[in-house]
Amino acid sequence: SAVISQKPSRDICQRGTSLTIQCQVDSQVTMMFWYRQQPGQSLTLIATANQGSEATYESGFVIDKFPISRPNLTFSTLTVSNMSPEDSSIYLCSVTTGVYGYTFGSGTRLTVV
Amino acid sequence: KNEVEQSPQNLTAQEGEFITINCSYSVGISALHWLQQHPGGGIVSLFMLSSGKKKHGRLIATINIQEKHSSLHITASHPRDSAVYICAAGDLGAQKLVFGQGTRLTINP
Numbered sequence: 001s002a003v004i005s006q007k008p009s010r011d012i013c014q015r016g017t018s019l020t021i022q023c024q025v026d027s028q029v030t031m032m033f034w035y036r037q038q039p040g041q042s043l044t045l046i047a048t049a050n051q052g053s054e055a056t057y058e059s060g061f062v063i064d065k066f067p068i069s070r071p072n073l074t075f076s077t078l079t080v081s082n083m084s085p086e087d088s089s090i091y092l093c094s095v096t097t098g099v100y101g102y103t104f105g106s107g108t109r110l111t112v113v
Numbered sequence: 114k115n116e117v118e119q120s121p122q123n124l125t126a127q128e129g130e131f132i133t134i135n136c137s138y139s140v141g142i143s144a145l146h147w148l149q150q151h152p153g154g155g156i157v158s159l160f161m162l163s164s165g166k167k168k169h170g171r172l173i174a175t176i177n178i179q180e181k182h183s184s185l186h187i188t189a190s191h192p193r194d195s196a197v198y199i200c201a202a203g204d205l206g207a208q209k210l211v212f213g214q215g216t217r218l219t220i221n222p
Contacts, residue, residue, distance in 0.1 A: 001158075009153070033209065037154070042199065042212040090154040101161050102146060102210065107154030 001097040002027050006105030013083055013112050020079045021108045023093035028073035030096075034066070037090040037107075046091075049076050083112045116140045117202050119213035127221055132187040134216045136200030144203040145183045146210065147174050149196045156199070159185070190220045 003026045013019050023032065031050055035043040046066055047055040055068040070076045080087050093105040117138045126132055138145070147160040160167050160174040162183065167174050171190075176183040187194055200213040 042214045043201075043210075044212075045209055048209065092154070092156060094156075102158055104148075104156035104158070107156070109154050 001101060002029060002095055002103045004093060004095065004103055004105040006093055006108060008108055009106060010109040011111070013110065015084050015112055017083055018079055018081045019083065019110060020077050021091055021093075022077050023075070023105050025074045025095055030073070032070065032076045033094040034068065034076075034078045035092045035094065037092065039088070043092065046078070080110065083110075085112045088112045115214065116211050117200055117213040119198075119200050119216050121216060122214065123217045123219075125219045125221065126190055128191055130190050130220075132190050132194070132218065132220075134185045134198050134200075134218070136183045136185070136213055138181050138183075138200075138202045138211075140202050140204055140211055142202045142204065145176050146201040146203065147183075147185050148199040148201060150199060150215070151196050159198075161203075187218075192220045192222050195219050 005024045007022045011019055031048055033048055034046040036046050037043045045058050046061045047057045047068055049055045049068050049070040051070045051073050065081050067079045088111050091108045091110060094102050097103050120135050145162045149157045149159050159172060162174055162176040164178060171188045173186040185198060195218055197215045197217050199215045201210040204211055
């Protein structure tokens, strides 16, 4: 199955700033998924990123707040913009591998102060 | 009501005990996934099930499609099994996962 390198693993950021999270996959994949996990909660899908097209955002998430890039089939970035303490969460990327299988990144633990 | 429900939410056991975590779902699924999340936040896929039963070492996962229910069992539990276990349903047709709320498992030595 695919291996994902996700960076940074954690960060503490000032409110009002932005953070870009990167995911590098060791093989070409069509779809990449970005999730948020707020403290004590389960994962929520932010958006699905396909190479060569705009990301598809889930209800409650907008491109201005969470812009996503997908320049090729092995790489994607998620930016958390104009951060507030409510954005403090774990952010994870994921790809589908094989038939219905999923591989996850190691997560980015973000704290906004 | 959540589309994927797990029980229990928290489970504490002694080393060596047999552990069962349950998952019920209401969505039509392409597959049912069991995931393990460690304190750092990273997630590891344990199983992907569409029918029957799978076994990896001390971990066993079963699914009953008719009853829309799955279980994760851990035999001879060990403190290193302490983690959050998450059940996720692969939504039929949408190619995305619907997650349960997770079960926090603590195994004491």
